[in-house]
Amino acid sequence: MHSPLIPDDVIARIRSRAAGYDRDNVFPHEDLAELIRLGYLGLFASTDQGGRGLGLAGVAREQRRLAAAAPATALAINMHLVWTGVAKALRDRGDESLAFVLDEAVAGEIFAFGNSEPGNDLVLLDSRTRADRHPDGSYSFTGRKIFTSLSPVWTRLGVFGRDDTSPDAPQLVHAFIDRAAGGYRIEDDWDTLGMRATQSHTTILEGVTAPADRVFRRIAPGPSADPLVFAIFANFEILVAAVYAGIADRALELAVQAAHRRTSLKSGGRPYASDPDIRHRVAEAAIALDALEPQIDALGRDVDELVDHGTRWFSKLVGVKVRATETARVVVDQAIRVTGGSAMSNSSELGRLYRDVLAGMFHPSDDESAHATVANSLLGPVTE
Template sequence: MFPELTDRQHRIVALAEELSSRFADRADRYDREGGFPFANLADLRDSGYLRLVVPQRYGGEGADLFEMTLAQERLARGCGATAMAVDMTIHLIGRLAETPSWTEPMVAMICRAVVEEGALINSAATEADLGSPSRGGAPATRAVPSEGGWRISGRKLFVSMAPALRWFLVSATLPPDAETPQGSIGSFLVEAGSPGIRLEDSWSDSLSLRSSASYDLALDDVFVPAERLVERTPIGAPPRPGAPTQMAWFALTLSAVYLGIGQAACDTVCAYARERTPTALGRPIATLPNIQHRIGVMQTALSAARSVLHQTARAWVARPAERSAMTAQIAMAKYLCTNAACDATDQALRIAGGFALTRALPLERYFRDARAGLTHPPNDDAALELIGKHALGM
């Protein structure tokens, strides 16, 4: 399907496809249970998938952004919840590999633990009152100075993979000091199991991605050593130089996940249409022009979104000097991929009719899971505004 890929890229895709096949066999059970798919995580560790994105100097393979979009789309066709959850580690490591904003010892510690132990990390940034961190604002979570470090108290939402994480990257507001009279926002590397940490399952009966374990994280006077304050930004300061890198790795790898969910829905309903032969019709419904039309609309949108996604990720890798000007293109890829996935899963339900509403087919799960893509930044309104400004030369 991708004749233009290198041998290395074909190998990465093949690994993702093999894992995807295993995950697909378990996806319905995990979705029903709403727990975390520990068997999938074990496969990711044992297969070397988690090592792909880690820089070679730490024992990984140094996969670039384009290679990880290829892998993540294929992985999501088997289990969207697992692919979305592991993406939280992937995009963070990818961002640090390209734009190191932490001290070398902290980056090395995280990367080597991923390679040697299959350790996982995720940001804990979203709060109920704050909304999406991408919209700005200071978190209600507070960090206060303590001897040898900081003490953090607050509550975070949507912390995917929570039961399996080694570290939580927690954002918190720091008090004003001489250098930051308005206060600052810090990112703290908080180790799982630290005294004062509590996980609460607020997710397993959610609409989408039920087995991603996107729990709440409560922190009650959690001590964090001083060196674990890995990033600090004054309140009101302009975006960090690495902000475009963070946006690219987050938006494009997650776009690939939701594109994979949409493609899985299209593939599944095509197989269904070839087999479904109502007695009144006497032949498969795949022979009907209206079914062919609907599937044509689905595949066209998915293929167009994939083309933009691949073009954008390839350009990011090939032209690093132009990355700061690629935000509109990144937003376009995210908008197209997530909306193509939502539209495809909706069309799949219409084609399969009543059977699509039951667990006999995975189409209702794809439909639910695809909706989560609309919630990741940039949201549709922000993406379209950014694209419009770029077209207007503003």
């Protein structure tokens, strides 16, 4: 097991800024600058490339620790890490199509996701965005992308859209656009209940062109065995799970502190840490949280070690994401009950964690989609 990359004093500074970013609804530029100095953009790149040489399991541990200090910062940088993790997962499997992502990440480029679309519950399996092919192999994209984390800072945006005009159409076309390109705009519309510092603004693609050398996949709509789909899914689900596990870690820590700090007049001034109901709540939260680490770590190592779970891979991945996000909500809820009414204050860190943890239910795969995936894996498709 590797030593944590982020020193304790940096973690403390990142935690100290989180409330201000949330209050002011601004991007955590200072956090990002500190992470860049530590080589965070190149976590997945090999040491030969100038990166940190971590696998998915190691990056998940780093993200869990970062999220315990600043959930929104961790969730924002997650999107860059997903793309670099995808590049590594493909390379590990003999696919060099995204090798440039790792090189550019080490050089300081910041990658973000422009995949989510309003009304598209098929996620990666289809797209509402139009992809128009040009004779030189480049593509122009027209559509609306939502939840584009890292909006103020990304330099490379991964997008995909549907090509219905090529001879082999329909095809889903995946490409990267450059921030310096024309033909898109970012709306200033991110003012949310939680995860505010991610600054995940809507991005409107208005014919922005990706050069031919940045068009890296064309896949038929629908379920696909293409390694890109697996790599995106694996990195996204495991790293999201790690972020929400980190929120739960901090919530439990705050609950323990509150139990020792609060005293009961009814019991003659004894701390609430001696109250059997409070002890039960803290223990219940800890028992639930203890189950997450081995699951996240084991699946991350399986990706790193090229373990073949066959058709069970997707059900395992949606399972760990749902368990992590739902467990985190339970742990935060118990922590609030232990802490009492002070958690209602706008200045309460636990109150902020409560708002942040709610976002977990909206990340793909949501609860309904996850259950459908697992059911299909075990029972097969629904028959008429």
